[in-house]
Amino acid sequence: MSHFVLGFHEMEKTQLLLVGGKGLNLGELSKIQGIQVPEGFCVTTAGFQKAVKGNETFQALLAQLAMLKVEDRDQISDISRKIRQIIMEAEIPADVAKAVAHYLSQFGEKHAYAVRSSATAEDLPHASFAGQQDTYLNVIGKDAILQHISKCWASLFTERAVIYRMQNGFDHRQVYLSVIIQKMVFPHASGILFTADPMTSNRKLLSIDAGFGLGEALVSGLVSADCYKVQNGQIADKRIAAKKLAIYGRAQGGTETKQIDPDQQMSQALTDGQILQLARIGRQIEAHFGQPQDIEWCLADDTFYIVQSRPITTLFPIPEANDQENHVYLSVGHQQMMTDPIKPLGLSFYLLITPAPMRKAGGRLFVDVAPRLTTRAGREALLNTVGADPLTKDAIMTVIERDFIKLMPNDQTAPIPGNGQTDMPVQFENDPTIVSDLMKRNQTSIEELKQNIQAKSGSDLFDFILEDIQQLKKILFDPQSTAVFMAAMNASAWINENMNE
Known part of the structure; x- marks a missing residue:
């Protein structure tokens, strides 16, 4: 209808600056076959910009904010509060309100919606910004939704969001906010799914946190969650938490916290079958985006709904390999006592002069020693080479003991494949x-x-x-x-x- 509002299915991959990271990911999720995403639309950053455009006080306060440092907490708090007040008092432009009303009429004006912030510096591969802007659940009616759109816009300038941007080097004047309006799902259970284990960084171990009711109870830290681990299509571990509270939607709008029946507190939030079904959905989403994902999900009427997916930004990147084989990477820099990342020009130059097959990841160079570990002679030579570094030697010994790389059958003296090193005299x-x-x-x-x-x-x-x-x-x-x-x-x-x- 206008560039002020876009439905999830209307979004394109190039529209990050219009719909923000969260909105862009929802648009992409809604196009994956077999993945259920609650219907919705996005008030684009163009609407936010029109609402604040020409407000000289707003621009002046932004300029003041840009001059401050993280240590200037009192000034940050004062200026941020003034900016939020300006945004809340600003009238939503008529054409923005008209576009919102149009989409609400399509999806159902009397339906309950979640109103969620989506900033242009959010859910990015290198910085997630998760939880820095506000989310409002179970909002009913056009007027209430418009009011909460203003609240989301204002949340771009909460003190924590401002400081987080400062710490990550983002210019406040170059970060805009879009607002997601998404049909509410009232779940039996909900939680978070990590397609790589956040504790160990194991990309083959999938981790699920689950609790009863809406996911806000887990995100806010109100309750402990069940934790399920899945590897190779099988449940590897389960820890059942005492779930004493849950958040549910109220009929008249908003949410409330309720006590869970004592008999139910120690029961699994998900059955074993549901755990494995959710794990398969997680792997499908990960395959679509091409990297490990942090996924928000909820279960209602035996159907899993996905309400968000973002890259896991805390994992150290791994070198690209176009196969499903096991690899063992040694850091070249650490062997040379160069532990800092290498700048791109240095990486490029190093790769031009080295005879060894090296890979890049995280600003560092790595050599895949997996081929050396396929023979006993190769293992012995490698352990002798890295013996001066006991930590590296211990790590390689662990890899060998776990049989991560298989020995070539009946081969003890074969040449070391893929060595890539020049012969030493x-x-x-x-x-x-x-x-x-x-x-x-x-x-x-x-x-x-x-x-x-x-x-x-x-x-x-x-x-x-x-x-x-x-x-x-x-x-x-x-x-x-x-x-x-x-x-x-x-x-x-x-x-x-x-x-x-």
Whole structure:
């Protein structure tokens, strides 16, 4: 009808700035076959911007807020309160209210709705912002919904939301709010599903938190939840909590907290069959989005409804692998005592000069040592190589003991596949002049490079660098150079081994 309101099925993947992260994800969820999402629509950020556009006091307060730091709590609190008051007192533009009324007439004006905030800096792959803006449940009637739209807009400037943006480097003037209007579901049970275990980061272990009634009881911390773990299509663990309270919707609107019957408090919120059914839904959603998901769900009339799905931002990223095999990644930087992330230019350059098959993740480089673990000889060589780092050695021993990587059948002496390393010399001439000759050769190479590179500029400079890298690799992996540092390493190892004698 207008760019002020969009139905879930009308949303496109490119409309993050119009509907926010939560709205965009709901639009995507509603298009997955077999996934049940309560019907709804979104008041876009264009409506919010029109409501505050031209308000000079609002703009002036935003400018003041942008000058503050996290430590300025009193000033943040005062300015945020003033901004919320301005938004609450501002009249919702007539064309926005008209568009909302149009969609309500389609979905049912007398139906109960959840009114939820969706900011443009929310449910992103690198920052979730979950819970920073407000949600209102069981809102009935057009006037009440319009009033709660203003409340959601104002919640963009709660003190906690403002400080969270400051901590994550988001400009208050570049973050806008859309509002989701979604049909209420009154569930028997609800909760949160993580398609990767949030405690261990195990991506194969799915974790479900479940309680009775509306999910707000769990999200707010009012009650403890049952916790179910599912792996490979089977329930791996169950912890049943004493669920003494639950939140339910009231007939006249709003919610209320009720005591749960003592006989029901220790019963499972979900049956075993429902646990496995929900796990399958979670895996389907994860496959659609292509990464582990934090999913809000509810169960009503034996049907699971999905009311939100966002990326799990706390998991360390893993290197991409286009297969279903097991992999064991060692951090290259940690082996070199370089524990900080490497900048993109450094990553790119390192990958151009290394002969080893490396992968990127989280600003770091990794080598997959799984092929080495398929033979006994490979395992022994790898453990000797990483032996100087007891933590890495212990981790690899654990991988071996758990039989995570299978040994090749009847193979004890086969070459180590996928090693990707240059052959290290085991013998070399005892000649001290090797060091001075290497230094002289390298210095001559650098002087030649300085002369040749001065005449290059623009794209020719990059072409020259790429071409020269082949020469650099010859210098870096000169067998004589390798012999020098191996001599130092072998001498050090010999001293350590024989020191007691």
